[in-house]
Amino acid sequence: MSKGVNRFRQATAGLNLEITIHEESTHTAQEAADAVGAPVGAIVKSLVFIANQEPLLVLASGVNRVNPEALGERLGMTLLKADADTVKAATGYSIGGVPPFGHPTVLRTVMDEDFFAFEELWAAAGSATAVFPIAPGRLQKISGASRVEVL
Numbered sequence: 001m002s003k004g005v006n007r008f009r010q011a012t013a014g015l016n017l018e019i020t021i022h023e024e025s026t027h028t029a030q031e032a033a034d035a036v037g038a039p040v041g042a043i044v045k046s047l048v049f050i051a052n053q054e055p056l057l058v059l060a061s062g063v064n065r066v067n068p069e070a071l072g073e074r075l076g077m078t079l080l081k082a083d084a085d086t087v088k089a090a091t092g093y094s095i096g097g098v099p100p101f102g103h104p105t106v107l108r109t110v111m112d113e114d115f116f117a118f119e120e121l122w123a124a125a126g127s128a129t130a131v132f133p134i135a136p137g138r139l140q141k142i143s144g145a146s147r148v149e150v151l
Contacts, residue, residue: 004097008126011102017132019125027096027128029062036122036131041114044123046098048082048090055082055090059100059111059145066150074148096128101143111145
C-alpha cells in the first residue's frame with residue numbers, strides 16, 4: 001500500500017471510509033469511473049488553485065471543466081491553477097491521488113453543485129489507484145465545502 005493511502009487512512013481514522021485499491025489506475029476521472037462502475041459525473045476531481053496567495057481546493061465533477069475566471073468571479077477573487085509542487089505542498093498528496101479532505105492543514109474548499117444529482121460519489125484516497133465512495137452531503141460536511149457552480 002502506498003504511503004499516501006496510509007497517510008489518508010490515518011488522517012481519516014474514525015470516519016469509516018471504505019477505501020478500495022485498484023490494480024488499474026484511477027488517476028483520471030474516466031479511469032476512476034471505469035474502475036468503480038460509476039458515471040464520470042460521480043467522480044470527484046480534487047483540484048488546487050491559488051486564490052489571493054492561498055490554496056483553494058475545488059472539488060469538481062468528473063464531467064465538468066472548471067472555469068477559473070467564472071469561478072473566481074463568483075468567489076470574488078482571481079484563481080490561478082496550482083503547479084504540481086504547490087499541490088503537493090498544500091495537500092500532502094500528488095496530483096491524481098489528492099483526496100477531498102484529510103490534508104495536513106485545513107484548506108478552503110468549494111464543491112461542484114452538480115454532485116447533488118448523485119447518491120454516491122467516488123474520490124481519491126491518497127494515490128492514483130485508491131478511491132472511496134461518499135454521499136455528496138457527507139462530502140460537503142467533512143470537507144467544509146461551500147456549494148458553487150464551477151463552470
